[in-house]
Amino acid sequence: MAMAYTVEHLRKSYPGGVLASDDLCFSVAKGEIFGVLGPNGAGKSTLVRQMVGLTRPSSGTVRLFGGAVRPHDARLRRSVSFLAQSPLALLDLTVAEAIAYTGMLRGLPATAARTEAQQLLEELGIGDRGRRVIGRLSGGEHRLAGLASALAADPPVLILDEPTNELDPVIRTHVWDMLERRRRLGTTIVLVTHNVLEAERVVDRVAIMARGRIALLGTPEELKRQLHLHVTIELAGATQPVRAAAAEFGQVWEDGQGKLRVRVGKDLGRALQRLTDPALFAGIESLRVLHPSLEDVYLSVHGEEEGHADVRAV
Amino acid sequence: MSAQSRVLSAPAAGASFWVLLRMQLSRLRRSWRQYVVVSSAMPTGIVLLLRAMSGPVPRDVALQVITGNLVLSVAITSIAMLAQQVAWMKASRTFDYFRTLPVPSAAVVLSILVAYLCFALPGMAVVLFVGRLLYGVGMQVGIALVPAVLLTGVALSGIGAVIGLLSRTDQLAGLLGNMVMMVVLFLGIIPAARVPAAVTAISWLIPSTYAVHLLMALLGGGAPLWEWLRDGGALLLWALALFTWVDRLSYRVD
Numbered sequence: 001m002a003m004a005y006t007v008e009h010l011r012k013s014y015p016g017g018v019l020a021s022d023d024l025c026f027s028v029a030k031g032e033i034f035g036v037l038g039p040n041g042a043g044k045s046t047l048v049r050q051m052v053g054l055t056r057p058s059s060g061t062v063r064l065f066g067g068a069v070r071p072h073d074a075r076l077r078r079s080v081s082f083l084a085q086s087p088l089a090l091l092d093l094t095v096a097e098a099i100a101y102t103g104m105l106r107g108l109p110a111t112a113a114r115t116e117a118q119q120l121l122e123e124l125g126i127g128d129r130g131r132r133v134i135g136r137l138s139g140g141e142h143r144l145a146g147l148a149s150a151l152a153a154d155p156p157v158l159i160l161d162e163p164t165n166e167l168d169p170v171i172r173t174h175v176w177d178m179l180e181r182r183r184r185l186g187t188t189i190v191l192v193t194h195n196v197l198e199a200e201r202v203v204d205r206v207a208i209m210a211r212g213r214i215a216l217l218g219t220p221e222e223l224k225r226q227l228h229l230h231v232t233i234e235l236a237g238a239t240q241p242v243r244a245a246a247a248e249f250g251q252v253w254e255d256g257q258g259k260l261r262v263r264v265g266k267d268l269g270r271a272l273q274r275l276t277d278p279a280l281f282a283g284i285e286s287l288r289v290l291h292p293s294l295e296d297v298y299l300s301v302h303g304e305e306e307g308h309a310d311v312r313a314v
Numbered sequence: 315m316s317a318q319s320r321v322l323s324a325p326a327a328g329a330s331f332w333v334l335l336r337m338q339l340s341r342l343r344r345s346w347r348q349y350v351v352v353s354s355a356m357p358t359g360i361v362l363l364l365r366a367m368s369g370p371v372p373r374d375v376a377l378q379v380i381t382g383n384l385v386l387s388v389a390i391t392s393i394a395m396l397a398q399q400v401a402w403m404k405a406s407r408t409f410d411y412f413r414t415l416p417v418p419s420a421a422v423v424l425s426i427l428v429a430y431l432c433f434a435l436p437g438m439a440v441v442l443f444v445g446r447l448l449y450g451v452g453m454q455v456g457i458a459l460v461p462a463v464l465l466t467g468v469a470l471s472g473i474g475a476v477i478g479l480l481s482r483t484d485q486l487a488g489l490l491g492n493m494v495m496m497v498v499l500f501l502g503i504i505p506a507a508r509v510p511a512a513v514t515a516i517s518w519l520i521p522s523t524y525a526v527h528l529l530m531a532l533l534g535g536g537a538p539l540w541e542w543l544r545d546g547g548a549l550l551l552w553a554l555a556l557f558t559w560v561d562r563l564s565y566r567v568d
Binding site for chain 1: 321322323324325329330333334336337340341343344403406407408409410411412413414415416417419565567568
């Protein structure tokens with residue numbers, strides 16, 4: 001498989017002994033959406049800044065399409081578009097100008113850049129906001145304008161740092177759809193995000209970072225298997241006999257809202273059969289089967305006992 | 315189409331510069347009143363004050379007052395305001411946007427320096443008009459003023475940008491920018507004959523002195539060629555040196 005990025009033994013230390021990247025090794029395949037997850041201070045931003053040549057590694061290498069990434073590398077700048085956390089350079093431009101000017105600075109002729117700007121605005125569902133000055137927009141719209149500018153001139157590699165922060169759910173859906181369309185066209189996307197649940201919808205593989213290191217790396221499914229994350233049954237209105245029956249299938253605990261949860265592992269079929277037995281089921285108000293999500297993987301790495309599992313079936 | 319085949323050629327440096335300059339000038343959309351008032355109020359006020367206090371003065375003194383205040387207009391936007399803006403751009407990592415685009419760093423830096431000169435142009439026009447009206451001196455406003463004003467702007471903006479890039483906070487940059495602007499004001503407006511020799515000697519170490527002399531020679535006419543060459547050459551050297559320094563500082567990698 002052809003690689004877009006290859007990162008080998010990347011280390012970045014700052015004065016005072018702070019180790020922001022600690023022996024990072026991974027690769028990102030061409031056309032892949034690669035998620036970088038982790039809490040604040042985990043080293044995500046330092047990693048992506050090294051990938052775009054804004055920060056010089058203390059040791060190790062970053063390769064883009066086989067060639068070593070160096071600061072001020074012309075090839076890197078032509079191939080990679082980086083959405084930083086806040087596009088402050090664009091504050092005084094209208095949204096359409098920000099996209100078109102970025103396109104022109106990436107090499108598009110002026111007419112093509114303006115046409116593309118309008119198409120991007122429509123694609124992201126903000127066609128009516130092209131003439132608004134970015135500095136006067138809300139936080140989410142501001143973020144979206146930055147994202148649209150990062151997409152200008154359709155670069156082969158996108159590195160997006162928190163692209164959906166502050167966006168409303170409808171616009172977030174447009175953004176995830178748009179990223180999927182870009183992937184189908186062959187764009188490689190490195191996605192730094194806190195929005196783990198929604199990211200699971202689009203990422204092919206993820207690196208979960210903790211204290212400058214990669215704690216877990218793989219596809220969401222691989223990580224769930226690796227951590228032996230189990231299916232959970234959630235019951236509302238469970239009586240004492242139900243609790244006793246549930247305990248036969250695995251760990252039982254109560255969540256913060258008075259609902260009973262049972263971690264059932266491989267015995268889901270048998271557990272469902274037992275718990276829906278008419279003799280037991282009479283008092284139960286609701287029953288839900290919760291499949292482990294990428295967020296559960298994330299929380300298991302970062303020390304949380306239980307997260308918000310994704311609801312797959314009722 | 316494969317992803318890699320979508321890589322476009324980088325735009326030409328000149329084309330990049332014009333796009334970048336338009337981006338910088340878009341600041342006028344929200345702040346044009348501020349730039350007009352700030353670049354014109356203080357220099358015009360000084361011209362009015364000196365005229366009211368001194369009465370009729372010789373032509374060369376009138377020219378010095380007018381050109382000194384023309385340069386002060388540029389210093390206000392290019393040193394005091396730009397220093398604070400650049401310090402903020404550095405702290406907020408605004409330069410990152412430009413550093414990840416396939417455009418030459420020189421085009422980015424030049425667009426910022428030239429934009430802040432442009433913000434001073436309304437103030438310069440007001441000073442020129444009011445000065446001519448109050449002092450009644452004839453001035454030659456010719457095409458040669460364009461490169462002279464451009465060199466003045468790049469040199470003084472270079473000072474503002476260096477202050478901004480070397481300051482730890484934008485407040486400190488603002489303070490230092492204002493102090494340097496006061497030096498420009500003091501050394502630019504007061505005729506050399508009226509200040510101690512040591513101060514005059516120091517004044518030849520800063521670019522604004524050459525800018526005032528060059529503009530005086532152009533507006534007043536009659537200056538010998540060697541003075542034009544000395545002042546223009548010194549300004550050019552200052553502009554190139556400061557431009558190079560700003561280029562290196564603003565594109566420094568962590």
